[in-house]
Amino acid sequence: MKILKAVTAVLLSLVMIAGVTPPVSAASSTYYVKILSKDVNIRSGPGTKYKIIGKTGGAGSFNYLGAQFDDFDILWYKIEDGKSFTGWVSSDVSRRYLRKAAKPKIPLPEEYESDGTAFSDIEKVVHDTALASNAVGVQVAAIRGSDGKIFDWKYGYSKYGEKDIGNATKIRTASISKVAVAICALQMQEQGIIDINKKISNYWGKKMPKSISLATLLTHTSTLRYLSMQTDAEKILKQLTDKSSYIDGKVGSSSSWMYNNYGSAVAAATLDVASGNILENFAQVNLFGPLGVDMSFFAGRIEKQSRLATLYEADHGVELLPSEAKYILPDGEPGNNAGNYIGGMTGSARDVAKMFYMLANDGKFKKQQILSPESVEKMEKRYFTATENGGKFKQALVLRYGADRYGTGGVYYHTGNAYGVIALASYDPETKNTVVILTTGASHERDDDGVYKVCSEIADAVYRNIDKIEEVKAE
Structure with missing residues (x-):
């Protein structure tokens, strides 16, 4: 993906283009940048292609002047040392924080008391779990399989201390994006554009060292390196045709399993190249549009930009501002947007729940058959058992299957973790109950299944109680 190169000055809501920079005092009065490693390179511009002009040395923090994405979608911060020396550092080795004087003073959340109803019992778990995980904001949506009714719960802020999170707040969904990529791949297969089991070299037009397919890319068994x-x-094609881009191992084998963001990005780029269109456009027509959701792989394409949330890390450093996210837009050339398809999908928990509920109902949402039952069956096929972060699961086509979770016989799910977002989207194939949790600023602690605790504890409460909810607060 190529993001429009616009630098934002947060306090003034200005875009710094062609050297137009806000006054240092204006930008630095709100934020500062903390360096996370020793001797970080300071460069003359936002990216590694720019000259190194110094190192951070022992300095722990700098004044913040602005931010800009580089060619690889990494955010760089423009910093100043208080003595008029300015330069740029990568957000990979630094973090932006609100200055103490700029932090809103907010009272401690009051203890939530359930009124004894199932809905309120879940609300208490959401509140208590969010508080225990130190989350800034939590958004929960569930769809009951028996009648299709939607329920929502929320906690905290979309902008810390200033703007409450709402049911329609738009949050980056991180790796849950990959599920939408897989759905689009199967839709393209139904339309005769691709075959997920054919070698991707058929679509790229050049021979590759190994016979990898979309199916092996989407099950993390392609043997591509990270x-x-x-x-x-x-550049992607150059990598794919280079023998050094692959590890030893059999393509498609469980022994070759390695969770691989790069492989997922290649899958998305392949869909671009095969269709001669950008996947974002295809998804809007074939997936997001039919679901009736304001969702996109590119935050800048969200129709109601005022709903974008500020994203916070677990230590409440600011990862991404709405004024920056609005410049995340697609390149119109097929194959040039791979990076954002694997983590950039932005929407609400309710939006994501509709997509997963569609899968739970054999590809049907309301009266529309968005994906055929046969394709859903392909997506749910359990290939082998994989282990990650201390937990075991069955690997399906992008999706994972966890048996005996949350009081159910098992759920299909995917987690997300990027830009401070911790997320879980899931559905029970038997009851068709669907649960989605999106959070910002929460702890990264995991449970015994390798799932983030802030999400799994809420999911457990919802799955165990959703069928008990009476006719309240439902769509």
């Missing part, structure tokens, strides 16, 4: 993300099709 390579640096590229932002145009030519």
Whole structure:
């Protein structure tokens, strides 16, 4: 993906283009940048292609002047040392924080008391779990399989201390994005555009060292290395045709399983190249549009930009501002947007719940058959058992299957973790109950299944109580 190169000055809501920079005092009065490693390189511009002009040395923090994405979609901060020396540092090794004087003074949340109803019992778990995990904001949506009614719960802020999170707040969904990529792949297969089991070299037009397919990319068994993300099709193709881009091992084998963001990005780029269109456009027509959701792989394409949330890390450092997210837009050239398809999908928990509920109902949402039952069956096929972060699961096509979870016989799910977002989207294939949790600023602690505790504890409460909810607060 190539993001429009616009630098934002948060306090003034200005865009710094072609050297137009807000006054230092204006920007630095709100934020500062903390360096997370020793001797970080300071460069003359936002990206590694720019000259190194110094190092941070022992300095722990700098004044913040602005931010800009580089060609690889990494955010860089423009900093100043208080002595008029300015430069740029990568957000990979630094973090932006609100200055103490700029932090809103907010009272401690009051203890939530349930009124004894199932809905309120869940509300208490959401409140208590969010508080225990130190979350800034939590958004929960569930769809009951028996009648299709939607329920929502929320906690905290979309902008810390200033703007409450709402049911329609738009949050980056991180790796849950990959589920939408897989759905689109199967839709393209239904339309005769691709075959997920054919070699992707058929679509790229060049021979590759190994016979990898979309299916092996989407089950993390392609044997591709975890390579640096590229932002145009030519560079991706160069990697794919290089023998050194692959590890030893049999393509498609469980022994070759390695969770791989790069491989997922290649899958998305392949869909671009095969269709001659960008996947975002295809998804709007074939997936997001039919679901009736304001959701996109690119935050800048969200129709109601005022609903974008500020994203916070677990230590409440600011990861991404709405004024920056609005410049996350697609390149119109197929194959040039791979990076954002694997983590950039932005929407509400309710939006994501509708997508997962569609899968739970054999590809049907309301009266529309968005994906065929046969394709859903392909997506749910359990290939083998994989282990990650201390937990075991069955690997399906992007989806994972966890048996005996949350009081159910098992759920299909995917987690997300990026830009401070911790997330879980899931459905029970038997009851068709669907639960989605999106959070910002929460702890990264995991449970015994390798799932983030802030999400799994809430999911457990919802699955165990959703069928007990009476006719209140439902759509």
